[in-house]
Amino acid sequence: MALTRATRRLLIVMLALIGLLLGISAVGSALGLFSRNTGLEVEVDKATRRSITQVVTASGSVQPEVEVTISPDVSGEIVELPVKEGDRVVRGQLLARIRPDFYEAQVQQAEAGVAQARAVMKQREADLIRSEAEYKRQQMLFERNAISASDFDAARSQYEVAKSALEAARHAVASAEAQLREAREQLAKTVIYAPMSGIISKLNVELGERVVGTSQMAGTEMMRIARLEQMEIEVDVNENDVVNISIGDTAAVHIDAYPERTFRGLVTQIANSARIANQGTQEQVTNFPVKVRILGSVALPTATAASGPVVSEEVPTTTELLPPLRPGMSGTVDIYTKTVFDVVAVPIQAVTVRDFNRVRPEGQTAPADTAQNPSVLKEDLRKVVFLVENGKAKMVEVQTGIADDTHIEITAGLAGGETVIIGPYRAVSQTLRPGMPVRIRPPERTPRLMATVQ
Known part of the structure; x- marks a missing residue:
């Protein structure tokens, strides 16, 4: 009975060794x-x-090609705000009105100043006429030796003073009129009109809110008007890659919000000044902003990635209408900088x-x-x-x-x-x-x- 157990153990060990050798042989053969x-x-x-097409890839965010920030030139309370965010406006349309009471009072004060200055000028003109007549009389008497030289000099001096006083009065009138024009301009600036046609892409104020004019400091940003039908994406391109990009290069734009679509793009602007992050450290990164105009939506061939590089001809020139793109959307751009054909x-x-x-x-x-x-x-x-x-x-x-x-x-x-x-x-x-x-x-x-x- 003991012999049978030992034999079984020996057989098990031998079988295990044979299996191990077979496994080592299989792996060794597979590895050569x-x-x-x-x-x-x-x-x-x-x-x-x-x-081969050389491609530069960079990421950035969507923004309108044209976007105007509206800030008031004068300070005050908003008493009329007929627009809301998302509204389409046309050039010259009323956007907001600031309470004009203070500026109307300034206009009235300036008008009174002009009237006073003109009255003073009339008085100085009369003084000049009187002084001139007296000067001519004294001159005639002096030539006949009827008066002393000192009397003649006094008359001439009074005449010169009258002329200077009239000149000063005329300048005072010009100054008062300038103040009046400025006051009227300030009053006119209480009404804000749209400088261009577009969509209110951002509205930062409410009716009754007080705003600060740009004439005093940075001013309050009231709203923004953008042409959302003309969008672009601004990307940061590394300094080593930006030298390969030229104005007019075609691009494929991928917007994260539309993963199933590819947009055709065109490089329109390359910055001359860099954006430097972590300057002075080992993590310093130097990038140059590049703007790519989004021309339309296209469907690039799905076989492109598998079959080889994407050449510029593979980016169609015919495009569909753009879907709703909103400022701030993130995306990635593949810029086709150069293509060579039939090369090793x-x-x-x-x-x-x-x-x-x-x-x-x-x-x-x-x-x-x-x-x-x-x-x-x-x-x-x-x-x-x-x-x-x-x-x-x-x-x-x-x-x-x-x-x-x-x-x-x-x-x-x-x-x-x-x-x-x-x-x-x-x-x-x-x-x-x-x-x-x-x-x-x-x-x-x-x-x-x-x-x-x-």
């Missing part, structure tokens, strides 16, 4: 550990000819950099002093891609152009059709060296490994 080819396993793709391109992850003072393509040798002492020269970083030729990695220096989300243009170094190593990332960025043995990972390897792990 037992393959005769001991090269580094890599993922590859082909260098192909295609069209490879996946972005295939391009890496190598220090040519440490690693050089086959057939090239480093300088003698560098070979003996690699720290003699500074880094010579160049862009390269690795190809698969005869089971080995071949490093090729390349020059690149623009890129989209998946591919980058190769302007020099490749002719197209080459087998390019695109992964794993660590291998491309660090491990690969010229002449290193490699083996291509089968296309079905990744799904099988994922199924094994699950």
Whole structure:
């Protein structure tokens, strides 16, 4: 009986060991550990000819292209407010009226001042006429030696004083009239009219509320009038990307409130001054505001994302009417800055950099002093891609152009059709060296490994 139990235990242990060995063999075969080819396993793709559109993506908020802030020029109580938020108004329509009592009194006071100044001027004119007649009489008597020089000088002095007094009175009248015009203008400003046609997009005051005029300080913002049929989105573009954007570039606008729709856009303005956040710190960010006019709603092909880059021709010029867009809505803009056609391109992850003072393509040798002492020269970083030729990695220096989300243009170094190593990332960025043995990972390897792990 004891022997039977020991035998069973031995059989169980043996079966467990056999299962473990079978599992290790399966995993090792899947990973290529037992393959005769001991090269580094890599993922590859082909260098192909295609069209590439460089896209700059940024986020921002929707706003009207034209929006006017209405603030009163004079202070006082609102006694009439015939509009409400959302109303459509036309140019010249009454928007608000401020109590005019104080400004009417100022006009009356200014009118009285003008009348008084004119009366004083009339008196000075009469004084001048009298002084002039006296001066002429004294001059005639002085020429006949009938009066002394001092009497003649006194008459002449009085005449000059009368002329100056009349001139001062005339200036006083002009000053009083100017004050009257100003008072009438202030009275006229108690009535506020619409400076343009549009919609009351924002109303900040109520009937009976007191407002402060802009002549005294910043003033009270009473309301805003906007043309909501002409909307734009203002986005912040990083300083490294803004140099690629030009006025007139087309764009695809995605509004968060309308996830199922794409809007056609056009770059209309690029700021010259930056917005700097966290200035003076390590988190400093420099962005430039860019305004994109929203032209209309379009339906971009759903196959675009899967089939390749979006070129400018794929943004239709015919658009539908805009849905209701409200100021402040958030969205994202894809600005198509440049498109090249029928160029050699490879996946972005295939391009890496190598220090040519440490690693050089086959057939090239480093300088003698560098070979003996690699720290003699500074880094010579160049862009390269690795190809698969005869089971080995071949490093090729390349020059690149623009890129989209998946591919980058190769302007020099490749002719197209080459087998390019695109992964794993660590291998491309660090491990690969010229002449290193490699083996291509089968296309079905990744799904099988994922199924094994699950």
